[in-house]
Amino acid sequence: MNPESLLAALPGVAIAPEAIQVLPDARAYRNCLLERIAAATRRIVIVALYLQEDEAGQEVLDALYQAKAARPALEITVVVDWFRARRGLLGAGRQPGNAAWYQAQRQLRGLEVAIHGVPVQTRELFGVLHLKGSIIDDCVLYTGASLNNVYLHRFDRYRLDRYHLFESAALADAMAGLVQRLLHPTATPRLDLPPAPAPRGLRGDIRRLRARLRRMAYEVPAAPGEPCLRVVPLLGVGRGNPLNRSLCALLAAARSQIVISTPYFNPPRVVMREIDHALDRGVRIELIVGHRTANDFYIAPGEPFSASGALPYLYEDNLRTFARRRHTAIACGQLVVRIWNDPGHTFHAKGVWVDQRYSLLTGNNLNPRGFNLDLENGLLIDDPLGQWLVPRAVELEGIRRHAPQIAAASDLGEKAEHPKDVRKFLRRLRYSRLEPLIKRVL
Template identity: 20%
Template sequence: MVIITVVLFALFLLIMLAILDFKLGRKKHLAEVEHDVFPKRKSNISLFTDGGTLFKHMYDDLREAKEHIHALFYIVREDHISKEFLSILKEKAEEGLEVRLLMDWGGSFKFKKETVQQLKGSGVEVYFCHPPKFPHLFYSINERNHRKITVIDGKIGYVGGYNVGKEYVGQDSKMGVWRDYHLKVTGEGVKDLQFQFLQDWKDDTGIDLRENNQYYPPLTPGEITHQFIPTNGAFLTETFVSLIKKAKKQIIIATPYFIPSDELIKELFNALNRGVKVSVLVPQKEDHLLLRDAGFNYFPALMQAGATIYRFYYGFYHAKVMVIDEEICDIGTANFDKRSLFLNHEINCLIYDSEFVQCVLHEIQEDMHNSEVLTPDYLKKRSFLAKGKQRVAKILSPLL
């Protein structure tokens, strides 16, 4: 009995220390974080919703690089898809190009030290983002760099939801088809992706290359007006709220994880009350414990207020998209969840071009065609286990 009491006390103490660590870490984070917003730019933008097609184009562009390659990913696996990616980086570095690779410490935790040494041996500069550090160890473990940015010669940029690995081309038998949205950018906006990469490079290496003109070649304006919005665990709520408030007819939110803040859920109800049609598109499958079930803490009330919830069943849905009134769309790395809102470092692209938005809507309509509409009857029939996971997810939502 004494042993059990000691163990329970130790567990309680550990939980209290973790909560204190998290709160102090968050307070320090908010005191230091800056609200960075890039200006509106004009670029040419292509949309990719298939991993195989994306990687073919990206790898071809990487092979054509002449001066430098900068790549940042939350996850880089060690499989045949990532092997090709890493081989290209090594080949270009051996040709004399500057090649820099950032990977998130948490997302790419399983990346082998031997592979890092091989990359460095070929001349690739490799660093991991946000390794855990004192004094706020627990908080720093949770504060991840979730951005996915690739910049080639300062002239071509890629940004969006895809990481590097076989599941992202639909070759994971558990996940099946992987549905995601990623952008290729040429034109003025590339300078902002370049600056953001170099900002992250400085944060994680201490090396400041942001003002080096060799990384900012002259760029010709494109046809599409857009704006990159980087967020560092703060200010994303304000961006999403601003978009929701603009809506007069329709809001579509596509996200793998639906765990909004109180402010966001309030604005969605406000939109519904003023007659705006609200649609939420989420996956039927889960790739992380509790994340799928967390959405059910919000779905019933939204449905009762008039929202439609679609659950994508044709594989796994990982896209991060918001469309407002067929006029504005937001595509990027941020999920509609509290981790992206309050912890992760993200980057989103607001696109102000009705023709491009129509292309996005065409893809979303295909996604909805491969989805089922959530019904009140389904909610009633959910299992005891599923409802239990939902309750646990509610408690842990700040970390989800």
């Protein structure tokens, strides 16, 4: 099946253009989320990598408990990654994790706000819950953001993401339905109730859960016969999944333009291959990538170094190599590379825009880990009639605002300019021959 036919056959939900709203920034998303929670009447399903114990996380959890107290019949489910909830922040030493906070809050409130942990693999290193999209009554709030101070711009710093609001009962039902089918009494334990099971005791349940996930899909109507604006929800876990196939089909279907945004430049081979095929076809490609200092793993000079602090430089090295090998395309303007940098803030916007028709929203980092290990999803907006071009263009211009174009790979600097600790770590990594393996799990 050619890529155009594959995309056209994907089942999706027909939607009016005015039913899709792009929220401009993290503060607008936080306000919208809190307002929608306060107004909910039937159901709230919050899905995120984590709900953090900080001021913004407390604000969200307070809103959920207040909504439950006001309307006891309201069904509230929060779904987060099981491993992430049971550990502290990277580099912060031993901490009880957010699960202890969830339990303390439940004991304090005495209300039923169920918080489930989903273990996608037997170890966090080999896969996490990376589903996105929260459902409140008949609307879907879709973003790659988790729930903490930086993602929600609670104080001075923000982490830029993408924020979309869909008013669609069919889409909300499909996404809530998948979450309900995902949850399992033993495989996805309650984190707000003690005692938490030991990781070793969950291994069998986790393997069965992952096998079941491979067979799962969003239940939506068949593709409509007439061209119309529609939203296609896609699920992805493991190699060759529907999200991966659709993403590659998007790149293969491009005839004039591709825009790719990712905070971490580490594309899998299949994506790199489709990029090069598109360049060969004469397609104009634009990459928007976060500057190393806009990476959430970045460690400023003078702060204690850890291995994770080398990751921004590794991503930068990947991009520099990519740009050097395609210097001719950059010089003639066919390949545009933009580096997002708003000093003091971080970058987390992910997605793909193809021609003037397709827009993919996803939490997938478009890297080997996202393609092979994590549980991912995405919403593909298919706009064959050009009904949603203005909001699409406005969002893209907003992402480009702090992303100037580079003229050549040399604009990214040189490896010799990396801090001494980073150079030492990356040199050891290369000599150990572990670099290819490391890149697969980043």
